[in-house]
Amino acid sequence: MNKTVFEISKMDCPSEENLIRMKLDGISGIFNLDFDIPNRKLTVFHSGEIDQIEKSVIELNLGGKKIFTEQTDRTEFNEISNQKKLLWIVLSINFAFFLIEMTTGLLSKSMGLVADSLDMLADSFVYGISLLAVGGTLIKKKRIAKLAGFFQIALAIIGFLEVLRRFFGADKLPDFSTMIIVSVLALIANGMCLYILHKSTGKEEAHIKASVIFASNDVIINLGVIIAGFLVYWLSSDKPDLIIGTIVFVLVIQGAFRILKLSK
Secondary structure, three states: OEEEEEEEOOOOOHHHHHHHHHHHOOOOOEEEEEEEOOOOEEEEEEOOOOHHHHHHHHHOOOOEEEEEEEEOOOOOOOOOOOHHHHHHHHHHHHHHHHHHHHHHHHHHOOHHHHHHHHHHHHHHHHHHHHHHOOOOOHHHHHHHHHHHHHHHHHHHHHHHHHHHHHHHOOOOOOOHHHHHHHHHHHHHHHHHHHHHHHHHOOOOOHHHHHOOOOOOHHHHHHHHHHHHHHHHHHHOOOHHHHHHHHHHHHHHHHHHHHHHHOOO
16 A cells, blocks of 8 residues: 655645545555645555646646655544535535526625625535445546536636626626625625535544635635625725636636536
């Protein structure tokens, strides 16, 4: 048995963990994947050469870099029996906030909330792909990933077109109070998801360490919409909302292409 440790510089939330799991699924010789999200480390327990595993990790463009490979005597790994249940909980939270943010975003005319809802939907796709493919074949998983990726891109493109229309139009200002309140609730929801998923890893206090990782994309997006809400009020302009919406749509499309890579 060999143990290879990777540094994954862009692995700052459970979505990246799920993407890595899906990418490495089907590679023979892998016995266990041990994720340390707070320290952005992945430990792969495997037999044979590491070349194919290393290539797959690098292809995800998450800043993956092999640190070292060594032999290990470890042969037993604790499986988390309730992981599927926890994934369902996280998926439900993300999808619920997709519906909440999409609805309130359209009603309040906030593209920031609409874009953030698509980010929530993107996370739902990642967890949903994992759950729907449990016990299924790798081909099934890749087909689901392809459909999810293209659907996500289509929604983001529609969002971009709406941003352009509003930028050159004369629409009413978005409701800044709705932007702020809903984004604060979404921020709390993302914190709950991080807590639940890091608790499921079985690593003592891992969720506490994870809570201090300020670079989490979801948290940054929520804070960005909150700031945009205040700027809309102070400047009496919809431009801050359109700018944060555009930034989030770009992130959503990047995530979609990352999902599409899993279908290759």
